[in-house]
Amino acid sequence: MARYTGFHAPNRTLAIYAAVFAFVLYLPILFIPIFSFNSGVYVKFPLEGFTLQWYVDLFNREPLKAAFWNSVKIAATVSLLSTVIAVPAALAIARYRMPGKAPAVSFMMLPLVLPGLIMGVALLGLLNRLGVTLSLVTVTIGHMVICLPYAISVLLPRFVGFNRSLEEASADLGEPPLRTFWRVTLPCNYPGILACMLMTFTISFDEYFMAFFLSGPKSTLPMYIWGQLRFPQDFPSLLALSTLILLFSFALIFTSLRLSKVGQTAQTGAQK
Amino acid sequence: MDVLDQLGAVREGKLSRRAFNRSLFAVGISTVMMPVLPRRALAAPEDHATWFTWGGFDIPDYFDEYVAKRGELPNFSTYGSAEEALNKLQSGFVADIAMPCMTDVPRWSETGLFQPIDTSRLSNWPDIMPDLWNVPYNLKDGKPWLVPWEWGQTSIVYRTDLFELQGEESWDMLWDQRYAGRLGMLGGGGDAWWCAAIKAGVPFDQIHTDEAFEKISAVLREQRPLIRVYSDDTTSTDTALAAGELVACMAWNSSAVSLIGQGVPVKFAKPKEGALTWVCGQMLHAQAPNLDSAYDILDSLMSEAASAALIGGSGYGGSNRKAYDRFTDDELAALGLSRNPLEILEAGHLGIPQTAEWDRRMTETWEQIKLGF
Amino acid sequence: MTHAAGQSLRVARPSALVRFLHRHEGWRGYLLMAPALLLMAAAIIFPIGMTLVMSTWSLSGYDMVATPGLGNYTAMAEHPMFRVLILRSLTIALTCTAVTVLLCYPMAYFVAFHGGRHKAMWLIVMTLPFWTSYLLRVFAWKVVLGYEGVLNTGLIGLGIVDEPIAALLYSQTAVTIVLAHSWAAFALLPIYVSLEKIDRSYLEAAADLGDGPMKRFWRITFPLSLPGVVAAFIMMFVPTVGEYITPAMVGGPDGMMIGNLIQAMFGPMNNWPAGAALAVVMMLTIGLAGLVFVVLDRLLRR
Helix, strand or coil, X not given: CCCCCCCCCCCHHHHHHHHHHHHHHHHHHHHHHHHHCECCCCCCCCCCCECCHHHHHHHXXXXXXXXXXXXXXXXXXXXXXXXXXXXXXXXXXXXXXXXXXXXXXXXXXXXXXXXXXXXXXXXXXXXXXXXXXXXXXXXXXXXXXXXHHHHHHHHHHHHHCCCCHHHHHHHHCCCCHHHHHHHHHHHHCXXXXXXXXXXXXXXXXXXXXXXXHHCCCCCCHHHHHHHHCCCHHHHHHHHHHHHHHHHHHHHHHHHHXXXXXXXXXXXXXXXX | CCHHHHHHHHHHCCCCHHXXXXXXXXXXXXXXXXXXXXXXXXXXXXXXXXXXXXCCCCCHHHCHHHHHHHCCCCEEEEECCHHHHHHHHHCCCCCCEECCEHXXXXXXXXXXXXXXXXXXXXXXXXXXXXXXXXXXXXXXXXXXXXXXXXXXXXXXXXXXXCCCCCCCCCHHHHHCHHHCCCEEECCCHHHHHHHHHHXXXXXXXXXXXXXXXHHHHHHHHHHHHHXXXXXXXXXXXXXXXXXXXXXXXXXXXXHHHHHHHCCCCEEECCCCCCXXXXXXXXXXXXXXXXXXXXXXXXXXXXXXXXXXXXXXXXXXXXXXXXXXXXXXXXXXXXXXXXXXXXXXXXXXXXXXXXXXXXXXXXXXXXHHHHHCC | CXXXXXXXXXXXXXXXXXXXXXXXXXXXXXXXXXXXXXXXXXXXXXXXXXXXXXXXXXXXXXXXXXXXXXXXXXXXXXXXXXXXXXHHHHHHXXXXXXXXXXXXXXXXXXXXXXXXHHHHHHHHHHHHHHHCCHHHHHHHHHHHHCCCCHHHHHHHHHCCCCCCCHHHCCCHHHHHHHHHHHCHHHHHHHHHXXXXXXXXXHXXXXXXXXXXXXXXXXXXXXXXXXXXXXXXXXXXXXXXXXXXXXXXXXXXXXXXXXXXXXXXXXXXXXCHHHHHHHHHHHHHHXXXXXXXXXXXXXXXXX
């Protein structure tokens, strides 16, 4: 069914606002690719000259690549697991009357209030007492703890207003609850869930404190970058990596959008 | 669905959105779960010790001897500041070797996390310059807590084109009212307090007195309105100097080397009152799990090759006196070093380790001054 | 035939557990929440507990003396530094959260109502910048806000000012601007989520009954989106108060926030009990501010 915007006439002002907003959002980011091609080491104007040297350097910097992949793995895992745990939790909060619900929810939101530094130190102490060796797994757990409140916060407004008649219809038609969830609830709330996954991925990918305290010998990308700040010469390679991440993400989205459009024409084609 | 089938389906426009999403999902998961391609030298097995050090030092250049003996590099773990490192260690993280500076020794050694180093196990020890390790608080029963690895100077780096010198180079430059809001200072008390002591005319052997505290605090408070940034983040301060955001900044000799190398018109000042000299090195964890490997790391770091790599690569002085023979006098002078490191060490003021209480008092006062109180 | 049909229609009696859950809503709810609750319980109780306990300790030499006492708290009440920093942190957090939420709302509205088929794309495009490293973004901001940076050069070029504005960088203004930008995605997403789920039929009904676009917005869309706005506000305000990296990098001497002091206490000053006490005070302050929001939220829902 095509989205009915009917009386929502394309609002010119709003569209311009959106464009300006996107521009301001991206403006500082754009300097990252710009300076990644700059032959000067320092991030300042005027630009000195064009070079691909920093990109070449990237390929030789094993610790940087390792840190990057560690971050990707952790962020993806955190994103997936947090969403998987947060969706039932948010559903429960939105729908069921539970004794002690409000305190339970406030309790789960607590990591938002604690400074990352303290959580990191304290969790390290806890893991130490439990005799757990530090590794990327411990970082993942630490990140999940931080991401869960965000995940639930994003999902909750969505589930609160969700029209349950669709689910009831599905149940009436004989679907067991789990399949109703899978085939009705999930797809209808897909923008919210996507938002949740994006947010948790972003948080984890960029998180420094928990990662520093809970990591063993392997480091994550933010840790690596933070450690490189004392060495100006090595800085532009970081800009190069960031640029590549941006480019890759854009390419991914562009491709998936093109291909999903393909799916749509296929369906309309089949209907003919 | 098979990959080829899928591609064919895409081409013919028959791929349903669902199937496509499913395969994207699968691709995504498998990419992420794919093990990182084996990294040869850096994938070290369990029985290597861990060197917990500044990010940027975790490179093979210092480990020729170690690799020759053990075949692989040791494990590395990095940090961005010594404070975070100590935090992590105090919270239970165990690394065989950590890298503080000499003025940190009283504080670090009293935590009980470290053990003195048995220098008889280090073959390169005789080549290490004694002035770097034979200082108060460093020796326990004749064994040092910290084996020195690098040394350098803290002075002023200033833009020769933007800063108009009045007379000789001096610490007064950082108190110059003409450039209010364009001056920078290092953030750590380990540098700032001592340089302020030089400016205030407090001799280092008096630095623990109450009078010294008053004088130095006064001088630092007086300076605060002029300061644009207090930071240990070399990339930021160097960039600021290069951009003209700062015209003068307290900095380490490596900053000058790096800026000059990029063609920025700066100079590493030789203040008439003398610069601050510092020494940093390695300390051994009390419960180091891989003691033999740890001593091999230490030995390798103390080697001539490692020291030379340090000098050539970063501009900091190495602690092995033989390493200096590898450089010409000009090269050393350009780096702010010399063949006879002692003369530089003596021309400057070497920071003397103080008691733990002094350290706390100094840091508290300094942090308060920085915040404006 | 009928026999087979009868067999296929017969549904097995659900197990006792399923029946129990069916009747007791509360248990169902908690079961769904169980994984989240367990994880958080394990990971929060200890840190918060430890922080509280440690805040009552004091220092002697380098050891922490474990006798409980309120020494750290009284010290904080006496010295003006803490009050100033907490107030400053609250102000900066409030300002940049308000600005960000205000600016992000129209954007979220645009994506929710005018996004059409490209909603997912817009969402991703909006979050993409935040996949670059936080630190690098702050560096990029230094280029924009610096003394000879983009903004200053532009302003001078346009003739608006004669000299570069030094207060654009290494100041509280800089912290506010950079924080607002850094958290934009986190403010955008909740607002978008709550706008998106608004049933369009309400709006159609209102249009049919004669309401113009502005009226429709203020009477239907805005109130229904408030939960998302409040969520965005809280989600951004709370962590911003305790921010540490941005003030350290662009705050300058006067832009330091409470997070920097806590870090200084855990770090160079090595006074963990005092740091813990300060963290407790910070948490309480945020808690109080949060209560205000929750009360507002309740009032608004009526």
